[in-house]
Amino acid sequence: MVVYDNVVLIGFMGSGKTSVGKVLARHLCKTFVDVDTVIEKEQNCSVSEIFADKGEEYFRSLEQKCINELTQNKGQVIATGGGLPIYSEISKKSLIIYIDADFDVILGRLPAKERAKRPLLHDESRAKGLFKERIGRYEELANFRVDANQSIPTFIHVALDYVL
Ligand code: S3P
Secondary structure (H helix, E strand, C coil), X not given: CCCCCEEEEECCCCCCHHHHHHHHHHHHCCEEEEHHHHHHHHHCCCHHHHHHHHCHHHHHHHHHXXXXXXXXXXCEEEECCCCHHHXXXXXXXXXXXXXXXXXXXXXXXXXXXXXXXXHXXXXXXXXXXXXXXXXXXXXXXXXXXXXXXXXXXXXXXXXXXXXX
């Protein structure tokens, strides 16, 4: 049996990684960590501010550093930003779960306030392009895919079935 150090959730912005991650962590008695939140605390500013002041490339370097550091430890459920698996390597000792929701479902689920927090979601047609580009990478990396088009409580149960 393969023993993984951590569970890592990947998927597009707003697919539900944070919501499912918190519940998974509670059920598995693991620590929940959200990469964006760690970066925001360390930098003492929001992801939007980092994008605006220092640019996307700088943000990607922070993501890589953050996931490298987090995966030195064990016993965590780690929610990643939607771009992290595209630009960063994730430790092979991680169980990677792809939280997979359709683009329209994501847009319908995210209130305007949540959309505003995500600079790459401001331009809808660009975001749709990113979505299409990224799907292949998410599928390739994942050990499991959870259909997140269902209601959040439903797909949380599906995700739990994979790891319990
Ligand atoms: C990004 C996703 C965001 C955040 C940043 C960039 C992306 O995280 O890391 O705005 O490139 O997809 P969420 O996936 O949690 O929204």
